[in-house]
Amino acid sequence: MSGNGLPEVIATDAAQENLAVTIEDGQAGEHLEPTLMGMEPYQWVSIAMLVLLIIAFAGAKVHKTIAGGLDNKIKAIRDNLDEAKALRAEAETLRAEYAAKIAGAEKDAEAMLENAQREADGIVAKAKDDTTAMIARRERMAQDKISAAERQAVDELRARAADASTAAAAKLIAVNHDAAADRALADEVIGQI
Numbered sequence: 001m002s003g004n005g006l007p008e009v010i011a012t013d014a015a016q017e018n019l020a021v022t023i024e025d026g027q028a029g030e031h032l033e034p035t036l037m038g039m040e041p042y043q044w045v046s047i048a049m050l051v052l053l054i055i056a057f058a059g060a061k062v063h064k065t066i067a068g069g070l071d072n073k074i075k076a077i078r079d080n081l082d083e084a085k086a087l088r089a090e091a092e093t094l095r096a097e098y099a100a101k102i103a104g105a106e107k108d109a110e111a112m113l114e115n116a117q118r119e120a121d122g123i124v125a126k127a128k129d130d131t132t133a134m135i136a137r138r139e140r141m142a143q144d145k146i147s148a149a150e151r152q153a154v155d156e157l158r159a160r161a162a163d164a165s166t167a168a169a170a171k172l173i174a175v176n177h178d179a180a181a182d183r184a185l186a187d188e189v190i191g192q193i
Contacts, residue, residue: 036044177185 034041039047
């Protein structure tokens with residue numbers, strides 16, 4: 001670094017000759033820019049751009065190419081917009097169609113639910129009727145069995161009573177009746193005939 005706080009610059013002899021800097025009282029002087037035919041570099045750049053544009057537009061007809069490219073790009077964008085509109089219309093149609101299908105499916109589901117409820121009610125009612133009829137049949141069968149058992153018990157009781165009375169009568173006859181009483185009874189029966 002130099003004594004004034006600025007970095008040291010190494011310069012060549014050619015650069016030293018083209019640079020005219022005057023230093024007075026420790027201050028830096030004016031820096032001179034290179035020029036060509038009295039024009040600054042930015043002026044030369046402007047002239048070069050102007051010449052390039054004149055050649056491009058006049059000679060190569062670049063403006064037509066640029067306009068054609070822009071027209072093609074505009075057409076492609078319009079085509080894309082038209083396609084997007086058509087797709088949107090198709091999507092809206094599909095959405096409406098599916099909304100109608102969903103509404104129809106909901107109505108069908110409600111009708112199926114109502115039919116299922118009616119069928120379930122019918123099945124429950126039939127089951128109640130069948131159960132009632134089965135209970136009535138079983139009660140009749142039980143009553144018939146009870147009646148049959150009562151008749152059989154009565155018949156068995158009568159048969160036992162008849163057997164017991166026959167046995168008792170035979171015993172009484174055997175005890176109270178002898179051979180003479182048998183002859184008298186036989187004679188009486190013969191006489192009645």
